[in-house]
Amino acid sequence: MTRRPVVATYSIVACDLEVGQWGVAVQSKFLAVGSVVPWAEPGTGAIATQAYANPRYGPQGLELLRVGLSAQETVERLTEGDPGRAERQVGVVDGAGGSATYTGAGCMNWAGGRTGPCYAAQGNILVSAATVDRLAETFEANARKPLAERLLDCLDAAQAAGGDSRGQQSASVLVVEKDAGYASLTDILVDLRVDDHELPLVELRRLYGLHELLFGKTPRSRWLRVDDALAAELRDRLARLGYTGELAEAFGRWSGTANLEERVEGIEAIDPVVLEQLREETA
Amino acid sequence: MAEPIATYSIVACDPISGALGIGVQSRFLAVGALVPHAEAGVGAVVTQSFAHPRHGAAALGLLREGLAPGEALDRLLDGDPSGDVRQLGAVDALGRSAAFTGEACVAAAAHRTGEGYTAQGNMLASTEVVNALAETFEATAAKPLAERLLHALDAAEAAGGDFRGQQAAALLVVEAEAGYAGLSDVVVDLRVDDHERPLAELRRLYGLHEAYYGVHPREQWLPLHDGLAEEVRDRLGRFGYDGGLEQALDRWAREARLAERVDGADAIDPVALLVLRSASR
Numbered sequence: 001m002t003r004r005p006v007v008a009t010y011s012i013v014a015c016d017l018e019v020g021q022w023g024v025a026v027q028s029k030f031l032a033v034g035s036v037v038p039w040a041e042p043g044t045g046a047i048a049t050q051a052y053a054n055p056r057y058g059p060q061g062l063e064l065l066r067v068g069l070s071a072q073e074t075v076e077r078l079t080e081g082d083p084g085r086a087e088r089q090v091g092v093v094d095g096a097g098g099s100a101t102y103t104g105a106g107c108m109n110w111a112g113g114r115t116g117p118c119y120a121a122q123g124n125i126l127v128s129a130a131t132v133d134r135l136a137e138t139f140e141a142n143a144r145k146p147l148a149e150r151l152l153d154c155l156d157a158a159q160a161a162g163g164d165s166r167g168q169q170s171a172s173v174l175v176v177e178k179d180a181g182y183a184s185l186t187d188i189l190v191d192l193r194v195d196d197h198e199l200p201l202v203e204l205r206r207l208y209g210l211h212e213l214l215f216g217k218t219p220r221s222r223w224l225r226v227d228d229a230l231a232a233e234l235r236d237r238l239a240r241l242g243y244t245g246e247l248a249e250a251f252g253r254w255s256g257t258a259n260l261e262e263r264v265e266g267i268e269a270i271d272p273v274v275l276e277q278l279r280e281e282t283a
Numbered sequence: 284m285a286e287p288i289a290t291y292s293i294v295a296c297d298p299i300s301g302a303l304g305i306g307v308q309s310r311f312l313a314v315g316a317l318v319p320h321a322e323a324g325v326g327a328v329v330t331q332s333f334a335h336p337r338h339g340a341a342a343l344g345l346l347r348e349g350l351a352p353g354e355a356l357d358r359l360l361d362g363d364p365s366g367d368v369r370q371l372g373a374v375d376a377l378g379r380s381a382a383f384t385g386e387a388c389v390a391a392a393a394h395r396t397g398e399g400y401t402a403q404g405n406m407l408a409s410t411e412v413v414n415a416l417a418e419t420f421e422a423t424a425a426k427p428l429a430e431r432l433l434h435a436l437d438a439a440e441a442a443g444g445d446f447r448g449q450q451a452a453a454l455l456v457v458e459a460e461a462g463y464a465g466l467s468d469v470v471v472d473l474r475v476d477d478h479e480r481p482l483a484e485l486r487r488l489y490g491l492h493e494a495y496y497g498v499h500p501r502e503q504w505l506p507l508h509d510g511l512a513e514e515v516r517d518r519l520g521r522f523g524y525d526g527g528l529e530q531a532l533d534r535w536a537r538e539a540r541l542a543e544r545v546d547g548a549d550a551i552d553p554v555a556l557l558v559l560r561s562a563s564r
Contacts, residue, residue: 031491035472036463055467182317186336191316193474195488207476210312214286259286 008108008164010123011037011048012135012154013091013099016147017118021189022046022093023175025151027201029125029164034172034193042178042187045071045094051107051124052087054078061092071100071120079104089113091120110165116140121154127162134161148175148190152208155201171200173208182215213273214259223269230270237282254278286311287368287389289445290318290331291404293416293435296378297428298399302470303327303376304456306432308482310406310445315453315474323457323468326352326375332388332405333368342373352381352401370394372401391446397421402435408443415442429456429471433489436482452481454489493554494541504550515551518559535559 011026024038024046039058040046045065049057057078064074071094079085079102086106091113093099101113101120110129113122114136121135134157142150151173159168172193181188192207194200224230235247243250248267255264255274258281263271292307305319305327320339321327326346330338338359345355352373360366360383367385372394374380380401382394393410394403395417402416419438423431432454440449456471463469473488475481507515507528516528524531529548536545536555544552 031495032473032488034474035469036467053463053466055463055469182334182336185334186317188316188336192313192476193315194476195473196491207313210477214312261286 007033007036007050007053008125008166009033009037009048009050009089010121010126010131010135010155010158010164011050011091012119012121012139012151012158013046013048013093014119014139014147014151015046015093015097016150017097019147019177021147021175021177021180023147023151023173023190024048025155025171025173026050027155027159027163027168027171029166029169031170032193032195033170034174034195038172038174040174040176041066042176043095045074045092046174046176047074048091048120048122049088050122051089051104051111052084054082054084054088054090057088057090061090065092065094070094070096071098075100075102089122089124091115091122093118093120123158123164125165127165130161131158131163134158148173148208151175152201152205155204159201168198168200170195170197171204173204213277215262216273218263218271218273220269223271224275225269226267231267234267234270234278237278240282287406288314288318288331288334289389289406289447290314290329290370291402291407291412291416291436291439291445292318292329292331292372293400293402293420293432293439294327294329294372294374294380295400295420295428295432296327296374296376296380298378300428300458300461301376302428302456302458302461303374304428304432304454304471305329306436306452306454307331308436308440308444308449308452310447310450312451313474313476314451315455315476319453319455321455321457322347323459323461324376326373327455327457328371328373329403330369330371331403332370332385332392333365335363335365335369338363338369338371342371346373346375351375352379356381356383370403370405372396372403374399374401402439404439404445406445406447408446411442412439412444415439429454429489432456433482433486436485440482449479449481451476451478452485454485490554490557494558497554499544499552499554501550504552505556506550507548511551511556512548515556515559 007030009028015022022040026037047061071092086104088104091101097118099115099120101122107124110126111124135154138154138157175190176187177189194203197203238250243254288311290309328342367387369385372382378399380396382401388405391407392405393413415438416435419435453474457468461470475484478484519531524535544555
């Protein structure tokens with residue numbers, strides 16, 4: 001390939017050791033940034049490779065982490081053997097929460113990174129260092145939220161601080177956890193991409209909202225018991241949508257059409273998210 | 284039980300370049316995150332319906348060991364107690380293909396394999412959708428692999444597509460060291476995760492991708508004959524690029540960062556024309 005636009009980017013690579021999640025979030029003035037920059041494997045670590053990116057840093061870095069190298073050792077090993085290292089930028093978090101970030105001397109201003117326990121934040125061609133500072137500070141301030149949300153919050157804060165001096169184009173969020181994805185048959189918990197959009201972070205949040213609606217879980221203890229009053233309301237709302245007949249059966253059919261079957265189990269209790277969706281559809 | 288991935292997809296190998304690719308459309312959020320799996324020089328695999336995403340990486344592993352696609356799928360399904368709900372398609376780097384549609388997949392569900400490709404789908408308006416994928420792929424052999432896949436998806440949608448509607452689409456093409464800066468095998472990797480018209484959006488992304496990366500040999504440029512020259516002059520004029528066609532085109536192309544795709548007023552790179560047309564629609 002003769003042409004290779006620089007991946008002007010800011011990203012955060014992070015993990016939540018308590019839950020066992022690793023993830024990467026990235027925004028860039030680059031088409032389909034999610035196809036090049038983010039890499040993650042549960043228990044192993046996560047990597048963002050950018051600037052004049054070397055995409056091989058992703059699989060090679062995960063391989064080094066898998067055999068037990070730390071994040072710092074992984075960055076050293078990747079860059080020392082790469083003749084193009086002066087133009088690379090890479091952030092790594094390892095399986096134990098160790099982190100490292102590297103910015104080649106030839107990356108375009110402003111370029112740099114910051115690390116802390118369980119995260120590495122970095123960017124290049126930024127308006128200023130404030131973008132990376134906001135990534136780091138926002139991550140540190142939100143320890144209680146799910147990792148995917150913390151990462152999205154970080155991107156928003158970074159953008160508000162100026163972001164990429166060339167503007168916005170694409171964004172992605174990737175979070176992995178052992179067996180936590182589709183049908184418990186994959187480690188991919190969240191993998192959402194906005195490949196070309198005027199406001200990629202707004203669009204990424206919209207996708208995440210949709211993802212949570214379809215696949216998110218409300219702890220069973222917070223489901224609402226379906227008493228007589230609620231049963232009557234459900235029956236009425238379902239009938240208005242054309243789902244008549246026995247309640248459990250009608251509810252099952254509606255939830256299937258609404259792609260909400262992951263959040264439904266019988267009719268003794270109802271996930272509040274499902275109730276809200278039904279109320280919205282019949283408002 | 285997880286929601287089934289209601290999908291149609293085409294998996295294929297370009298006989299000349301050896302590139303491997305997948306095109307997929309689905310009524311499923313971010314279908315590109317789960318269904319397509321490909322490795323340059325090895326093969327390409329889709330896993331859909333009540334999908335087992337790990338079958339993707341596992342099938343590529345078996346192809347890498349040298350199993351034929353049919354043997355690889357048999358091996359995976361032998362060890363899978365839920366084989367009856369799976370749908371799989373695989374093509375290897377030699378162009379051999381195989382597909383499987385479990386009998387419990389939601390109708391219409393079908394697959395069709397041929398030299399260098401396999402087409403499959405479930406929850407379809409009819410099995411004609413799969414025929415449209417296959418026939419369009421076969422009929423477009425002169426085009427680049429990515430474009431053949433996009434044409435096949437469009438034809439499938441026109442044949443009725445997925446009966447639950449549209450939501451997401453993805454296009455993936457891999458070829459050894461043909462991707463970003465020669466340091467990646469990923470030639471095209473575009474996703475539309477949630478859109479009313481995902482195939483139209485995927486085409487728009489592909490147009491952008493071609494504008495950034497695509498290279499057309501000079502003999503494929505379009506001659507600026509009377510009609511086309513008139514059209515280009517008119518479109519440039521609408522942006523305020525007046526005067527001689529050559530100068531106007533040159534100024535526009537430089538500002539659109541497409542200078543390499545314009546050279547005089549005799550012919551134009553098709554990508555430059557596409558960008559001009561979509562910008563002045």
